[in-house]
Amino acid sequence: MSQEAAVLFANEAFYLAFATRDVKSMNELWSEKSSVTCVHPGWRPLIGREDVVESWLTLLGNPAAPHVEFRDARAFIYGQTATVLCFEVMREGILVATNIFVHEETGWRMVHHHATPVAEQIEFEEQTSQPGRMM
Numbered sequence: 001m002s003q004e005a006a007v008l009f010a011n012e013a014f015y016l017a018f019a020t021r022d023v024k025s026m027n028e029l030w031s032e033k034s035s036v037t038c039v040h041p042g043w044r045p046l047i048g049r050e051d052v053v054e055s056w057l058t059l060l061g062n063p064a065a066p067h068v069e070f071r072d073a074r075a076f077i078y079g080q081t082a083t084v085l086c087f088e089v090m091r092e093g094i095l096v097a098t099n100i101f102v103h104e105e106t107g108w109r110m111v112h113h114h115a116t117p118v119a120e121q122i123e124f125e126e127q128t129s130q131p132g133r134m135m
Contacts, residue, residue, distance in 0.1 A: 014110060038056075041117060082103070084097075096115070
């Protein structure tokens, strides 16, 4: 598997954990060796693994949390660091997300997630859902 494919796979695993409310997988996706940060829409920046993972566990445990599908993911590799830009599509609107990963012994692990609303209308090509796979 190419490094780009591996990073996109890690990104997809992140959104699958979010969609299925998989607390264990979400926890395992975040780096335990590097500093981690997160900016949820409308939240203050979260710094440190404990605060970041706790925020995700809170979101995943909330039955009112939005259903999110990601689209148009593009990976950019910079040695042992990778950035994925994608859109998050929800009933409430569309966000643009930046997900940053570092390569560790166990694979690509997330170190940063930032999502913010998109002010313009985004048109996506029709896609069909597949069970167990995000768009």
